Amino acid sequence: MMDNEHEVQTGNLFSEDTPKMPEGYYSGDKPNLNLPAFVEQHIKSRPYSTNEDYGIDSFSEPINAQREYDIFNMHAYWSKKAHEAIEQYIEHYTQPGDLVLDQFCGSGGTALSALSLGRKAIAIDRSPAATFISNGFCSSTDLPKLNEEYARLMQKVSSPISELYNSNCHICGSKAIIHYQVYSMTFQCLKCLRKTPLARCTPVDNSSNAYYCPYCGDIIKTSQEKTGYQLIET
Ligand SMILES: [Zn+2]
Ligand SMILES: [Zn+2]
The missing domain is CATH 3.40.50.150 (Vaccinia Virus protein VP39)
Incomplete structure (x- = not known):
């Protein structure tokens, strides 16, 4: 929710005190009586x-x-x-x-x-x-109240769910926690027939719809049918 790249906003987006929206919130077919x-x-x-x-x-x-x-x-x-x-x-x-x-x-x-x-x-x-x-x-x-609630919620749920994110470091093998995973679409090269995730291919130009096959150098187009997804980074 909060990180160093984003400054915390303070103050009110809507500056004046006069009512700007009808009081109350009614969902679906219930009328707002205000x-x-x-x-x-x-x-x-x-x-x-x-x-x-x-x-x-x-x-x-x-x-x-x-x-x-x-x-x-x-x-x-x-x-x-x-x-x-x-x-x-x-x-x-x-x-x-x-x-x-x-x-x-x-x-x-x-x-x-x-x-x-x-x-x-x-x-x-x-x-x-x-x-x-x-x-x-x-x-x-x-x-401040919202951040307080986030902290409270985080504390409450972190222990029951944290084991779902346990993993091992792919470099040294020690215990690690998964922060994110990257999946890439995979395509089959029409020339050498090998399947490759797009993230491993070099784009032909900036248009990002044509890539070089890392095995044979032929061109793979994203308009081709994709063969699936592959986990490439975690
Ligand atoms: Zn490590
Ligand atoms: Zn190829």
């Missing part, structure tokens, strides 16, 4: 008329967004979108203090982006998994 009051309070603070001319042009800028960062990698919900991309839409269509509604919220990326840009947010989804993840994703966390 939603009407939340919307009424918002309308009171930002009166709005249906006659008002919204008058914002469509957002049509090309979007280039990073997809490899800690918050994005926090969970593996399918179809999640990069926050940088969502933020560009929110900044184009809304002002700070506006209310952003995502009625098919998935893992809550739109709500999180809205909150981090000083907007309020309502996130709704029929899937209990989606609302569960969104709730965790959009709630601020007491980090």
Whole structure:
């Protein structure tokens, strides 16, 4: 969870004290009973008329967004979108203090982006998994408390499960603990017919879909049918 490469974040992502999301979390088909009051309070603070001319042009800028960062990698919900991309839409269509509604919220990326840009947010989804993840994703966390809980959990589970990770050092043979294992796809060379893990082959170029066979030097393409996986590092 924590290592030296990642600095521990401190402080609150959502700075102001005003409610930014309706109080409470309800999964599946249960309605959030706090939603009407939340919307009424918002309308009171930002009166709005249906006659008002919204008058914002469509957002049509090309979007280039990073997809490899800690918050994005926090969970593996399918179809999640990069926050940088969502933020560009929110900044184009809304002002700070506006209310952003995502009625098919998935893992809550739109709500999180809205909150981090000083907007309020309502996130709704029929899937209990989606609302569960969104709730965790959009709630601020007491980090010292979280780290304390990790330590407590680690202490509780480490002795019953640690024997599952016992191994021997492949260099000196003494007792060791497995930290990770690397598996590589294996392919059969069409010329010499020997099977080899891809991790042992040198790529032909940067495109990483063609490799040299380490035995005969012929080319192995990743479009070929793979023959399986092999443990290559532990
Ligand atoms: Zn050793
Ligand atoms: Zn070969």
